Amino acid sequence: MARKSRTQPKQSPDTLNVLSKVYKTAIYVRLSAEKDETRDRKTLINQRNLIKNFVDQQMDMEIHDIYMDDEISGTTFDRPEFERMMSDMRAGRINCIVVKDLSRLGRDYIETGNLVERVFPMMNIRFVAITDNYDSSKKDADLMVAVTNIANDLYAKDISKKISSSKQEAMEKGIPVGRVTYGYKVVLDENKVRVMVEDKEAADVVRWIFNEAEKGTLHSVIAAELNAKHILTPAQYKVRHNIEKLEKLRGVKWTVDTLSQILKNEVYIGRYVTGKDRVCLYRHEKRHTTNKDEWYVFENHHIALITKEQFYAVQKNKRKVIKPAKKQTVNMLKGKITCGCCGSSIHIHPEKYGKVYMCTHRKRYGKDSCNCLPVKVDDIYAAVLAVIKEQIQVFIDREKILKEHHNDSSVIRQEQVYTEAVNKCVKEMDRLMELKSGLYADYTEDLLDEKEYLQLNREYSQRIEKLKIQADEYRQAASQYESAEKTVAQLKAEMLRFKGKRKLTQEMVDLFVAQVRIYENKNLEIVLNYEDELKKFAELNMEREAG
DSSP: OOOOOOOOOOOOHHHHHHTOOOEEEEEEEEOOTTSOTTOOTHHHHHHHHHHHHHHHTOTTEEEEEEEEEOSOOTTOOOOHHHHHHHHHHHTTSOSEEEESSHHHHOSOHHHHHHIIIIIHHHTTOEEEETTTTEETTSTTOHHHHHHHHHHHHHHHHHHHHHHHHHHHHHHHHTOOOSSOOTTEEEEEOTTSOEEEEEOHHHHHHHHHHHHHHHHTOOHHHHHHHHHHTTOOOHHHHHHHTTSOOOSSOOOOSOOHHHHHHHHTOGGGGTOEEEOSEEOOTTTTOOOEEOOGGGOEEETTOSOOSSOHHHHHHHHHHHHHSOOOOOOOOOOTTTTTEEETTTOOBEEEEEETTEEEEEEHHHHHHOGGGOOOOOEEHHHHHHHHHHHHHHHHHHHHHHHHHHHHHHTOTTOOOHHHHHHHHHHHHHHHHHHHHHHHHTHHHHHHTTSSOHHHHHHHHHHHHHHHHHHHHHHHHHHHHHHHHHHHHHHHHHHHHHHHHHTTOOSOOHHHHHHHEEEEEEOGGGOEEEEETTHHHHHHHHHHHHHHHHO
16 A cells, blocks of 8 residues: 655745644643652642643644643553543644653653654654753754653653662562552551551441351342442542542442452451562563562551451352353454554443444543444444455456456467567567677777767667566566466455355454454444455456456
């Protein structure tokens, strides 16, 4: 497929003034996770106001939206508001991004540089870092980007190392780090050290859950009763009591999974276990599970909410419950289906009316984040099958016509046409080379003067070179035709094998389907394999018939 050039023609300053446009601008604000916990939100607000005032003063900018990521490290790009901004960029809702400085976009030199120097220009996005005095629409802006990026990357690595070292020391001493477990809260003792104490309101709920589970009450029944009594879920409780700030509140209902997590957590018997997983931001390592011998285990670390006897009795009851095996849904289009609206991956999700293919971005951030509506799995499979069957029929019809055409004795096979053309070129080249070799003899015998000799020698050389090019083109065309013919022959056997199929199979998907994209209003784009080969084969046959 031909790639469309995004290069814009150079214009004079006067022309630019006349054709100036107003940029749909995104304000992006980020506050680092490594900032002190006691700081208030003024830093975030001040950052936002600085950018807003800057944009308001620009004649060619208007604010489309403000994106704010709070307490998220710049060494990762897995940030909710950043992802939302990138989604709006891909959807064409914004064409300009303004930040306070380049480090607000990210402190990873490689990824940030890739965004600023490749992704944004490719998407025709203007990028402005105010305090770095960087504006991608101005000349010679790239030099400062590289220097600033390197400094930020070194700073990020230094900070990340210090944070990792601090957290490692806390884990080794049993000092609580990370999220607080439901039923507890973290306070500072007389030595200003973080310790876990009982959070009575939540702790009473935990005790009630264990009591019911010990009786043998089903988890689904326990969850239903908690929901009926309007007991706050752990997520709701943490938000209500300002324990955590969530961009989007999840877990608004008690579920079996939530209860299972609580009932198997040894923290409720006074045991504190940390180091089960690790992550290293500055090395770009993903979070990974560690071996059990790498864990830090502290017995009687804090006050227990239940006895060990009750805890193990509940575990024993859980083992008695035999869960029916879930029937796994086979995703035949795995790795081949994507969202045409935002570019995110598409996964299968169960709904009341059946299983659907749904955009993961829409699933995570809500219906307003992406216009790609869920589509029933069966409807997608039916559409894919219909396109495959249509392609098979078109191929068979075309083959039938070509076969009848080939039976005509007056039709010369294309390979023969190319071979004759190559031979003709070679024969003419030999003739010209013979004439050219005789020019010097004619010149020495005064049959040609110097001017005539040089002119004829140049003309023969040019004609020979042109014939060489023509011969190579004919050889290449013959090779392409032969390759296309072989591919079509192989494909023909496969197509005939699936001609009468009434149900889509994984084998058919693997063979025929290259890509499926879901767009707005449930519109589908189905790209098949071999389309280029079939098109080329048809073009070659058309050339033959025209010849």
